[in-house]
Amino acid sequence: MSKDCFMNSVNFNPSYRRIIELLSLPLIVLVSCNINPPDAVTTYSSGNTIAVNLDSTSEPSFFEFFSGVEIIPLETNPSSVIKDVSKVIICSERCYIMDSDQGLLFIFDLNGKYLCKINRKGSGPGEYSLLYDFHINTNNGNIELLDGRGKIIILSSELEYLTSVSLPVRAVHNFIRLNNDTLVLYSNSGEKKIYFYSLKDECIISSDFQSVPLADFMPRSNMSSLIQTPDRTVFFVPYSNSIFDLSKGTVERYLEWDFGKYNFSLDELEQDLSEYEIPKQLLKLRNKAWSFYYFRENESYFLTRFVLNNAWIHLWYEKNNRRYLVFRKFEEGIFPPVIEVLNSHYALSYCEPDQLTEYLNRIIISTNQQEILNKIRPEDNPVLLIYKFKDLSKID
8 A cells, every 4th residue: 555645534424413513612713924814705716617417317337446345344452442433544554543532543554453542632731632633744754633622732653742733723623734834724613714824933824715604503524624635735615516725825716516406505595593493494405416525536536425305426527538427326236435535546435344235245345355344243343445446456
């Protein structure tokens, strides 16, 4: 497997844990570098638009994309029990798995053997109260842990505490490194959602992306809204069919799905609603494409997943021939993976043991992989699934 680090986040439960997420963190407090952030809702008009007919559905074969699946069970012992996967990074022959419910970061090797875990819950130096996100610095291998209350704790690759960064944004839900100096911070609290922070100057360079108040109460998974590919850093929100490019230190529209009559806008909903009235309003969205679960990109594909008519719909767009597929299942009777990591070699996913039959069957896995599958118990840890693209015989 490549030593490069590929990172995204995922929640493999097909339904959201709660329809409404109530935010309990404090209001945002900003320290700026004498730069006035925009004070109005910004319209982002640039970017590519891809028209998609959602009535044109299909049921493609699994083998149209993949040559097979490699199943890697994660070792289960009293020290390694994972309650809920929040984010995964594969880097330097290690698999890092964040469990935000437990406030832990588990580390396995690429064969699924448990190595150790990071547990720094507390209020002292080098400790976090809420583990919301993490990142591996590809320049030095340092592990960066985000405390949602506005602090990043930095550990060496050997798990030694190095330093902490205090952020002037007191409620941070996700972050990602734009470059050596600049962090992108995402907050689901307050008027602005995106903040560009300079490590050198220790301040917010700028802030952007304002949405209507109702957006703060829209259902969202625990997936990060910040995605990094080899070419760019992008941002998406579950209620919008637009994807935004942050690579230049600004928010620019990168890609927009045009679903015609199935397009959804927050303007369609009443804005002055209590939290108890919102679920009733969401019923109006049954015939709209919304609740975007993830966005993934590699050299060949744009991939996304969203809800339409109370069902999860997968949209896979091939860049080279500009062909798209809209589908729920593969021809072989299994669901497509919820993709955690995507690169030119493989797509990586996670699955709970009791859901494996929804994603795997004897048609798509080898005899050897079937033997591995037969040994997995319902009480075991989640299983790592590596979907190898059909033109590759192995992961390198």
